[in-house]
Amino acid sequence: MKLNRRGFIKLCGCVAGYAVLSVNMAKVAVAASMDFVGLRQNSVYNADAKVYKLRKSQDNPMIKKIYDHEHGFLHEGPCGHMSHHLLHTHYVDRSAGVKALKNKGFKLAL
Amino acid sequence: MKKIEGVLYQTNAPKGEDPDNIYFVQVDPTKCEACGTCEEVCGTGAIQAINEDGIRSVVNPAACMNCGQCLVNCPYGAIYEGVSYVDEIFEKLKDPDTVVVSMPAPAVRYGLGESFGYSTGTYVGGKMHAALRKLGFDYIWDNEFTADVTIMEEGTELIQRVQEQGKEGARPLPQFTSCCPAWVKFVETFYPDLLANVSSCKSPIGMLGPLAKTYGAHETHTPAKKIYTVSIMPCIAKKYEGLRPEMADSGFQDIDATINTRELAYMIKKAGLDFRSLPDQAPDAVLGDSTGAATIFGNSGGVMEAALRLGYEVLSGKKLGNPDIKVVRTHEGINTADIPVPGFGTVKVAVASGLSNAAKLCEEVRAGKSPYHFIEIMACPGGCVNGGGQPLDPDIQASLFSNTVAQINKRFRARKVSA
Numbered sequence: 001m002k003l004n005r006r007g008f009i010k011l012c013g014c015v016a017g018y019a020v021l022s023v024n025m026a027k028v029a030v031a032a033s034m035d036f037v038g039l040r041q042n043s044v045y046n047a048d049a050k051v052y053k054l055r056k057s058q059d060n061p062m063i064k065k066i067y068d069h070e071h072g073f074l075h076e077g078p079c080g081h082m083s084h085h086l087l088h089t090h091y092v093d094r095s096a097g098v099k100a101l102k103n104k105g106f107k108l109a110l
Numbered sequence: 111m112k113k114i115e116g117v118l119y120q121t122n123a124p125k126g127e128d129p130d131n132i133y134f135v136q137v138d139p140t141k142c143e144a145c146g147t148c149e150e151v152c153g154t155g156a157i158q159a160i161n162e163d164g165i166r167s168v169v170n171p172a173a174c175m176n177c178g179q180c181l182v183n184c185p186y187g188a189i190y191e192g193v194s195y196v197d198e199i200f201e202k203l204k205d206p207d208t209v210v211v212s213m214p215a216p217a218v219r220y221g222l223g224e225s226f227g228y229s230t231g232t233y234v235g236g237k238m239h240a241a242l243r244k245l246g247f248d249y250i251w252d253n254e255f256t257a258d259v260t261i262m263e264e265g266t267e268l269i270q271r272v273q274e275q276g277k278e279g280a281r282p283l284p285q286f287t288s289c290c291p292a293w294v295k296f297v298e299t300f301y302p303d304l305l306a307n308v309s310s311c312k313s314p315i316g317m318l319g320p321l322a323k324t325y326g327a328h329e330t331h332t333p334a335k336k337i338y339t340v341s342i343m344p345c346i347a348k349k350y351e352g353l354r355p356e357m358a359d360s361g362f363q364d365i366d367a368t369i370n371t372r373e374l375a376y377m378i379k380k381a382g383l384d385f386r387s388l389p390d391q392a393p394d395a396v397l398g399d400s401t402g403a404a405t406i407f408g409n410s411g412g413v414m415e416a417a418l419r420l421g422y423e424v425l426s427g428k429k430l431g432n433p434d435i436k437v438v439r440t441h442e443g444i445n446t447a448d449i450p451v452p453g454f455g456t457v458k459v460a461v462a463s464g465l466s467n468a469a470k471l472c473e474e475v476r477a478g479k480s481p482y483h484f485i486e487i488m489a490c491p492g493g494c495v496n497g498g499g500q501p502l503d504p505d506i507q508a509s510l511f512s513n514t515v516a517q518i519n520k521r522f523r524a525r526k527v528s529a
Contacts, residue, residue, distance in 0.1 A: 044233075047235070056402075086324065088310040
């Protein structure tokens with residue numbers, strides 16, 4: 001099939017159209033997924049400002065109760081002995097697993 | 111396999127198993143269309159092509175931080191979860207000798223409604239508490255309470271670190287947050303030299319588990335051994351955290367089961383509850399009440415803002431009039447800010463979401479060039495509200511564009527291989 005002048009222009013138009021359209025659609029897809037996150041984030045800040053009567057952790061009456069100097073379960077205050085026993089932890093070096101993988105020839109991002 | 115809110119789950123409830131050997135997410139090779147979206151969103155490179163057709167797979171649990179971003183971004187629903195405690199929880203709820211307590215995370219109440227036709231992000235905290243009560247949970251305790259405890263502990267630790275600088279045995283700055291289980295596994299795996307910078311505080315759920323079985327048991331006159339704690343998270347990596355052997359400071363395994371927002375929605379539907387007509391209810395004392403500082407933990411920048419609401423008042427000795435500290439709120443990527451605090455000076459902070467962004471901040475710390483006091487890291491872009499355990503974004507699976515491109519690419523590759 002021989003392509004005449006008019007056909008060639010039409011083809012160019014179509015190619016350009018599809019190129020622009022697909023680039024824009026890709027942008028829209030990425031923006032849409034972050035919008036979805038944005039909607040959830042906005043709802044969180046909205047609840048913080050409007051649903052919750054108290055907005056600082058130290059003002060929570062149950063926080064005052066648990067850290068009460070006389071009768072509180074954590075009466076020594078934050079980072080006291082009981083806190084260190086129950087609420088703090090230690091971490092483990094887990095680098096051996098990925099080192100073994102890299103030695104087997106796997107390529108990782110880090 | 112069980113289909114839960116559009117995602118397949120293996121009905122596997124491990125006990126005492128080494129979580130380092132479990133595939134919490136994996137690709138079903140028969141459904142994979144080789145589009146490569148999972149590989150693009152993976153921060154560590156754990157998910158990669160395993161054959162010439164480009165079929166992807168998580169190559170080894172050691173490289174996977176269990177964040178689940180691959181799963182929520184897969185346009186074909188080809189990625190499944192390896193662990194689900196749903197069946198076991200239904201059994202425990204029926205057992206009269208077991209006291210089942212709920213521990214929902216902040217971000218769950220901003221995603222759960224989507225499974226019941228509410229618009230994206232709708233706050234359904236009150237209905238969530240009512241639904242948990244109707245499901246038969248004995249105590250509606252809430253992980254937001256221990257988000258407030260985390261601020262007290264982690265904020266105090268930060269102030270201690272700042273004050274001990276220059277002294278012998280001082281813990282290093284910057285201090286990293288430790289709430290996000292994918293981030294904690296990440297720093298243990300790729301930056302073990304920075305572990306002294308990570309806050310020694312457990313995450314909020316890491317705190318609520320042992321408090322439920324000690325303080326909660328005492329306050330409700332319940333024998334601790336009868337308590338079965340259910341962690342309800344917007345997350346997949348929390349299933350790994352719950353299985354960590356060191357999480358047993360109450361004398362028992364602190365967290366008995368971990369499910370995510372999708373699985374809670376499934377349980378509510380399975381029990382036949384009409385979620386939309388439920389009343390708004392409050393959680394139970396003494397481990398239920400919370401503040402706005404706790405609910406913002408679900409957003410990137412939220413832990414930072416909540417900690418600053420405490421740090422400002424402790425360091426300056428003054429009341430913080432307006433609790434909004436908007437400069438640290440982070441939609442995506444890395445955000446840095448200087449916060450002026452009277453009587454102290456400037457608190458320098460950084461907030462990042464996404465593990466590749468976390469790596470950039472870690473490299474700075476490793477090089478000794480990090481100027482910050484406090485760094486908050488979340489593995490999922492935007493924070494827990496966009497966690498791997500949240501209801502799926504309907505736009506991703508319906509994205510005709512990416513589906514079509516992937517299918518064309520796959521055919522093209524198939525032709526090349528056969529030729």
